[in-house]
Amino acid sequence: MNVWIAIAATALGCYALKLGGLVTPQRVLADPRVRRFTDLVPVALLTALVAVQALAHGKALELDGPRLAGLGAAVAALLLRAPFLVVLAVAAGTAALLRLVF
Amino acid sequence: MVMTETAPAPRRAAVRDGLGVGLAVGISGLAFGAAAVTAGLSVAQACALSLLAFTGASQFALVGVIGGGGALVTGVLGAVLLGSRNALYGMRLADLLRVRGARRLLTAHLVIDETAAVATAQPDRASARTGFYVTAVTLLLNWNLTTLLGALGAARLGDPETIGLDVLGPAVFLALLWPRLTAGRTELRVAAAAAAIALVATPLLPPGVPVMLAAVAALIGAAR
Numbered sequence: 001m002n003v004w005i006a007i008a009a010t011a012l013g014c015y016a017l018k019l020g021g022l023v024t025p026q027r028v029l030a031d032p033r034v035r036r037f038t039d040l041v042p043v044a045l046l047t048a049l050v051a052v053q054a055l056a057h058g059k060a061l062e063l064d065g066p067r068l069a070g071l072g073a074a075v076a077a078l079l080l081r082a083p084f085l086v087v088l089a090v091a092a093g094t095a096a097l098l099r100l101v102f
Numbered sequence: 103m104v105m106t107e108t109a110p111a112p113r114r115a116a117v118r119d120g121l122g123v124g125l126a127v128g129i130s131g132l133a134f135g136a137a138a139v140t141a142g143l144s145v146a147q148a149c150a151l152s153l154l155a156f157t158g159a160s161q162f163a164l165v166g167v168i169g170g171g172g173a174l175v176t177g178v179l180g181a182v183l184l185g186s187r188n189a190l191y192g193m194r195l196a197d198l199l200r201v202r203g204a205r206r207l208l209t210a211h212l213v214i215d216e217t218a219a220v221a222t223a224q225p226d227r228a229s230a231r232t233g234f235y236v237t238a239v240t241l242l243l244n245w246n247l248t249t250l251l252g253a254l255g256a257a258r259l260g261d262p263e264t265i266g267l268d269v270l271g272p273a274v275f276l277a278l279l280w281p282r283l284t285a286g287r288t289e290l291r292v293a294a295a296a297a298a299i300a301l302v303a304t305p306l307l308p309p310g311v312p313v314m315l316a317a318v319a320a321l322i323g324a325a326r
Contacts, residue, residue, distance in 0.1 A: 003174070006168075007151050007155070013182035014160050015155075015210065017185045017186050018188045021194075022193075022195060022201075022209065026196070040319075041320045042191060043289050045187050045313060045320075047293040047296045049313050050279070066266070067268055088122075094266070095263075095269045096265045097266075
């Protein structure tokens with residue numbers, strides 16, 4: 001398979017999936033159970049994404065000190081009600097600083 | 103100051119969220135452009151992926167397989183599998199955005215982790231829409247621009263971990279999820295179960311599948 005064909009196939013497949021969710025009929029989504037599910041989906045998937053990005057590297061689980069400290073600093077900033085960009089700066093800054101020092 | 107001329111507070115907050123996410127996550131476009139060229143793609147191929155696939159995780163997966171010398175078919179299947187969570191976001195966004203016709207065809211391209219995260223973090227439908235489109239446009243421009251820069255400067259780009267960029271991804275989603283995690287016990291339980299499912303499945307299943315599998319946590323949460 002040519003790389004350009006692989007790119008086209010990936011783009012088409014990804015687009016079809018995006019569209020597939022968006023065209024779900026309104027009457028299906030109106031069902032209270034479905035509604036509850038789709039409402040909780042972003043919470044579940046995004047939390048899973050955070051967990052995997054923080055604790056996994058490929059198929060291996062790993063504990064990266066500076067990365068976890070950065071996320072911990074983000075949680076502290078969120079608890080202090082810091083604005084969004086401050087939370088990100090604190091998270092990246094903490095990890096970078098620890099890697100510089102150690 | 104004439105307060106009546108400014109947008110209501112939730113809309114302004116949505117714009118702020120969207121711009122922030124669009125700019126912050128766009129930075130990883132540099133990393134993608136560099137990774138793609140390092141894996142052997144041309145600059146044009148890296149840019150085509152960012153423009154046409156426009157879903158970061160899938161793009162990284164495809165170039166990862168190409169770089170590792172894997173079969174292209176495997177790479178495409180993995181990338182598309184990673185994109186399947188966008189279908190679930192779409193189901194939620196269908197109700198929030200209520201778009202029809204040609205606008206729906208264009209909007210579909212923009213359904214990704216970041217736009218879903220910002221849209222669902224807003225308190226009402228109007229600000230959810232604002233947040234979705236502001237994030238989408240900011241990210242689309244920034245992601246493609248930084249992909250090009252990353253691809254052109256691949257050799258000069260250092261290790262993104264040195265400046266803590268690997269923390270940026272999870273920190274963005276954590277910050278966007280925060281209001282919902284602190285809002286209700288069900289949300290917190292679903293989040294904890296989702297993280298546990300994904301982590302347990304990580305060593306056992308191909309990358310991307312564990313996150314998709316975590317949707318089971320939402321299914322259980324909804325059934326109760």
